Amino acid sequence: MSLSAQYLWVIPALPLVAAAIGALTPRSGRSLVAGAAIVALALSFFISCAALSTALANPAAHLTHNFTWFELGNDTVRLGWLLDPLTAFMCTMVTFVGTLIFIFSLGYMHEDENFKQFFCFLSLFAAAMLGLLVANSLLLLFICWELVGLASYLLIGFWFHKPSAAAAAKKAFITTRIGDLGFLLGLLWLYDSAGSLLLYDNGNGVLEATALGALGSAATVCGLSVASAIGLLLFCGAVGKSGQFPLHVWLPDAMEGPTPVSALIHAATMVAAGVFLMARVYPLLTPDALQVIAIIGAITALLGATIAVAQYDLKRILAFSTVSQLGYMMLAIGVGAPSAAIFHLLTHAFFKALLFLGAGSVIHAAHHEQDIRQLGGLSVKMKLTFATFAIGTMALVGVPLFFSGFWSKEAILHAAHATAGSHFPFYAALVGVVLTAFYNTRLIAETFFGHGRSHAAEHAHENSAVMTTPLVILAFFAIALGFLGTPVYPWLQARLSGETAVHGHSLLDGVGLLVLSSGLVALGIGAGFALYGRTLRLRTKATAPDPLAIAAPRTHAFLGDRLKFDELYAATFGVVNTFLATASDWFDRSVWGGIVHFLALLGEFSGTVNREADEQGLNAGFDATSEKLRASGQAYSRAQTGDAHGYLRFLAVGFVVLALVAILGGGA
Amino acid sequence: MTLSGPLTFLLQLPLASAAGAADAFLERLPLVARDWVTSWLPEPWRWLVNSLLSIAVILSVFGLLFAYVTLAERKILGRIQNRPGPNRTPIPFTKLRFFGLAQPFADGVKSLTKEDVVPRGADHLLHFLAPVVLLAFSILTFAVIPYGRHLVPVELNAGVLYFFAAGAATELAVFMAGWASRNKYSLLAAMRALAQLISYELPLLLAWVPVVLVAGSLSTTEIVAAQAGWQFNVIPHWHVFTPWGAAGFAIFMIAALAESNRSPFDLPEAESELIAGHLTEYSGFKYALFFMAEYFGMIALSGMAITLFLGGWHAPSPYVEFIPSYVWFMGKLSALLLGFIWIRATFPRLRMDQLTRFAWKFLVPLALINLGNAAFWSLSFHWSGPFQILRWLISVLVVVGPFVLLGRKLSAGVAPRVYRYAV
Amino acid sequence: MTAALVLIAVFTLATAAVALSLRNLIHSALLLIASWFGIAAFYLWAGAEFVAFAQVLVYVGAVSMVVLFAVLLTRRSRADTVIAPDSVARAISAVITGIAVFGVLGAAILNTSFARLSPAGVPPLPSGTGVSPVISAPTATVRDIGMQLMSTHAAALLIIGILLTVALLGAVVLAAQDGPESKQESP
C-alpha cells in the first residue's frame, strides 16, 4: 500500500467534505452528520496509514507535490503537499485519536440540541489540522493554522450561552492571535530573504541547503542574525498556539468547551501544532533561537506543574498538566532533540486524550460535576473508567518501564542532560517530574478514592460502551506506544530523523538518569500520598479544606490563583489598554468632535445663505426651464404610441431605407 | 448482370464462418442474406434496396413482436390472475387452436372491419393525423438501435439525441388527439397526459446523460462498444454494473414506464376509471394504431435501455459468445418486456399528485446527483488498489445517501394503509 | 443536392406562410411546428446533425408545448381558438413592408459574388452539375461540439445556463397567479 504525495490532499479533504455536509444538513440530520464525520475521519485514517507506509519505506526522503496557486505580477505563489515521516506520524495520530474522540462524542454530546453543529465544527477542525500537517508551504500552513484557530474558537465557545464559555473562546482567540502576528511577520521576513515559502522544492525550498546558506550569511539586526530573528518570530506563533509562557493563560480557560473538544484540541492536536511547527522548521533554527526556546519551554514546564498543584477543577488540572508537558516538548526542541519532542508529543497525545476522555466520562457520570472536592470514591462505581484513567495518569507521571510517558520523558531528559548549552532546562525538568508525580497522585486520590463527597459522586455509574470503548483502546496505546522509542531500540526517533538503521544502546548507558528520574517519581508519589492519601478517610464533606492549604496556606492560595498571571496582565496590559482607550475616547469627543461640530455649523450657515439665494434668485429661471423640458417631453412621448406593430414596421422600413442608401451610395 | 453473382456468393459462405466471433457465420447471417438478395440487382440500385430491406425487416419483425407481446401480455396477466387468458382462436378453417396463437390476427381483422366513428364537429384532419404522427415517430425511433454486431439501420453521430428527439414528438400527437376529438374530457385527459409526459421526460433524459458522459459519445454503436469486455470472464462491463449505472438504469426504467403510459403510471388511459382518456373518441383501426404506437414506444425504450445500460448486443460472458449477438439483444428485450408486463400485474395505479411529485421531488434530483456521480466516476478512472475500493464506496454512498434521504422526505407522513376489517 | 434544398425550402416556407395566415390558432401552431421540422431538415441537409436534433428536441418537444398551452390558457370558450379576422389595411401594409425587406435582402444576396468567399485552394463549386459539395464540407462531430462547449465556449455555456434558469423563474413568476387575485377570479 503506497500513496503518492500528489494525493495527500485527500486526507484533509475528506473531513472537509464531512464539514460541508454538516453545514448543509438541517438540524434534524443528526445521525447523518455524525456518521459522515466519523466515516470521513476513519477513511482519512486509512489513507494516513498508506501515507505512513510510503514514508517509512524511505524515511530520509521528502516527497513533495507543488503547484502554482496564482500569479501576481512576477511572483508566483506556490503551494504544495509534503510527505515525510513527521507528517505521516502526525497524520496517523491525529486521525486515529480524532476518530476515537468523535466516537466518544456520540455518547457525550448525545443530549445536546446542537449536536449537528458540534460534529460539523469537529470535522472542520480536523480538516484544518490535517491540512496544516500535509502542507509543504508555510503559507498554506499559516492558512490552516488560522483555520484551526477559528475552529477552536467555535468549539471552545460551543456552549456560548454560558458567559464564561464565550469569554474563554474570545480569550483563546485573541491570545493566540498575538502569537500569530509574530508568525505572520516571520513569514513575511522569510519570504523577503528566501524568496519562497515552500519547505522543500527540489533544492529551492526554505528548509534546503541553498536557502539556509543564504540566510546564514545575511546581515545581523540588533545583535541577532536574521535567521535567529525569523526563527524567534516563528516561535512566537508556536508560543501562542502551544500555550507556552507567557501566552499560556488561554489554555486552562479553554476548558469551558465540551470535554471531547478539550481532549481533541488541548491534548491531541491543536496545541501540538506549535510543537509540530517547531519540529518542521527545525533546520531553520539557529543555536541562539534554540537556547531561547529551551528556556521558555523549561519555564513553561515548571510553571504548569506548579500551578496544577493547587487547582480544584478536574479538567483545569489536566489543562495545566498539558501546559507543563508542552513545555517539555519545547524544551526538547530547544536542546536539539526534535525527534524526542515528537515522540513525547505522540505518547502525550494518546495518554492525554485518554485522561480527558476519562475525565469526560467521570463528568458525564457525575452530572457535570468537575470539582474534585465534590467527587471521590469513584473507583468502585466506575471500574473501567478508573482503570484506564489510572493507566493514563501513570503514563503522564512516567512510572518506570511499562508506561509510554516514561520512555518519552526519559528521551527528553537525556537530551537535556547531554546538551552543550545551559543546564537550567535540565534541572527545571527534574523539578517538573516531582511536581507532576505529586499533583497526579492528588488528582487520583481525590477523585477516585475515599468517600463520595457529594450527591452526584455517590450516585455516579459507569457509562455506555460507546464512551468506554475509546478509553480502552487509548489505554492500550498509552502503554504500548512507549516501546517504539526505548533507548534499547529507538525505532521511532530513527525514522523521524530519516534513518533506516536503528542504533540502540544498552539501558546501562544512561542508567544513572533512569534511576534518578524513577526516584524523583517515587518521591513525588510518596509526598502526594503522605499529604492526601492518608487524610482521605477523614474528609467526607466537600467543604473540608485541602491538606496543602492547611500546610502552607499562602503558597496554596497564590498557586490557586494561577500565580496571578491574569491579574498581572489585567494590571499591566489591561490598564494601559484602558488608558489608551479612554484617551482616544476623550480625544475623539472633544478635539475631533469639536472640529466636526464647527464644520457642521459652518455648513448650516452656508446652507441658509444658499436657500435664500435659491428661492429669491434662481428658482424663477429653473421653473421656466422645467416647463420647457416638460413640454418637449410630452411632445416626444407622443411618438410612444404603445403600438408594437408600429414599432416593428418603423424598424423594417427604416432598415429598407438605410440599406437602399447604403447600396445606392456604395454603387455610386 | 448475370446469375454468376449470387452463385459465387453462395460459394464463399464456408470461408466466412471460419474466422472469430465477429465473423461467425450465424453472426453474419443477416448480412449474407441481404447481400444475397441485393446481388440480384444492378449496382446503382443496391443502396436503395439495402435501405428498403432494413425498413421492411424492422417493420415485419417488430410488427410481429408487437402482435405477440399483446398476446403474451394477456396470457401472462391471465396466469397471474388465475385465469387462462385468450386460448380459443383457431387457425382459420381448421380446428387447431395452438393456445390461441392466432389471436393477434383475429384482433387485427376485427379492428380493421369496425366502423371508424368521427364525432361531429371534430377537427377531421387532426383527428386522422394524430395516430399517424404518433405511429410514424414511434417507428422512427427504431432507426438507431444497434440490434446486433453488424445490425444498425442508421449509424448517426448523435444517435441517442435522435432517438429522444423523435420520442419528444409523440407529445404532439397526444395533444392533437385530445384537441381534435372535440370532447372536453378528451382535452382534459390529454392535458394530464402531457403533464405526465413532460414531467417524466426530464428524468428520462437526465438518466442517460451519465452514460454519454462516461462513454464519451452520443452514438449508439460507440456506447455499446464502450461496454465490451468482461471482468474475470463472468462480470460484463455493462453500465448497469456500476453504482451510477444501476441508479441510472432504475431511473430510466421508471421514467420509461411513465413515458409509455404503462401501469403503475397509466393515468392518461386508466381504463378502469376514465374511459380511455384522450382516446375516448377513437375507434376501430385508429384506436388500434394508437395501441400499436404505444407498444412500439415501449419496445423502443426497452431497446434503448439495453443499448445504454445492459451492454447492447454483448453476451454476458465469453463462454456464450457463440450465440449470435442479435439473439442476445432479443433475449434481453424479451426479459425487459416481461418485466413491464409483470409490473403491470403487480402495482396499483398512482394518484396524479403522487405521480408528479415523484418525478420532480425524487427522480429529478436523484438523476442530477447521479450525473455528478458519473462525473466523479469518469474522473477517478485511474484510481487503483485501495483507491478502487474507495471509489466504489464513494460512488455507492452518493447513490444510496440521497436515495434514502429523498425517499424519507417523499414518504414523510405517509404510513402503510391499515385494513382494519379485512382479514 | 440542390433539388433537396429547394424541396426543403418550399416545404418550410409554405407551411410557415399558411401557418401565419390561418385563423385557427391551433392549426397555425401545428403548421408552424411542421415548419420547424423543415428547418431541422435543412440543418440535416447542411450536415449539422446535432443542431437538427436539438432543433427538434427544443422546438417540437418544448416550445410547441408551451405555445399550445398558451393558446389553450388564453381563451374563454372553444370558439376563441378561431380568432376574428385582422384589419385588411394592416395586412396589406405588412405584406408591402415584408416584400420591400425581401427585395433589399434578395438584391444584396444576388449581387454579391460568393465565389471569393470559398476557402483558398478549393475551386468554387460547379453550378448545376449535381456534384455533391460534401468534399469540402466542414465536419462538426458531437465530440467536437462538446469539446468546444467545454473549452472555448465554457463561459457562454455557463451564462446560458444562468439565463435559462432566470428565464424559467421569471416565466413562473409572471404566469403564476397572486394569492388574493386568484381568489377574486375563480367564479
Place this chain on the structure above:
Amino acid sequence: MSLDPLPLCLLFSSALFCLGLIGALARSNTILVLLGIELMLNAANLNFIAFWRYGPVTSPATGVMFVIFSIAVAAAEAAVGLALIIAVYRHQKNIRLQEANRLKG
C-alpha cells in the same frame, strides 16, 4: 440566378425572415406575433449554418455553436414571452397586441 447552394440558402433564410416579419406585422394575436418573431430567429440561425457550411473558414464549429446558443436563448425567450402573454391576458381578458398600450404617451 445562380444555382450555387450558398445564395440559395441565403435566399431561403431571407424569405423565411420576411414571412416572419409579415406575420408579426399583420396579425393582432400576440401568440402569432411571437411565433413570427420565432420564425425570424430561425431564419437567422439558417444563415449561421449556411455560412458555416459554405463560408470561408471551414474547420471550427463556430456556426454550429452559435446556433446552439441561439436555440437556447430562443427557448428562454419563448417561455418568458408566453408567460408575459398569459399575464397580459389576465389583465385585459384578451391578447390583442394593439390593445396592450396602457403606457403610451
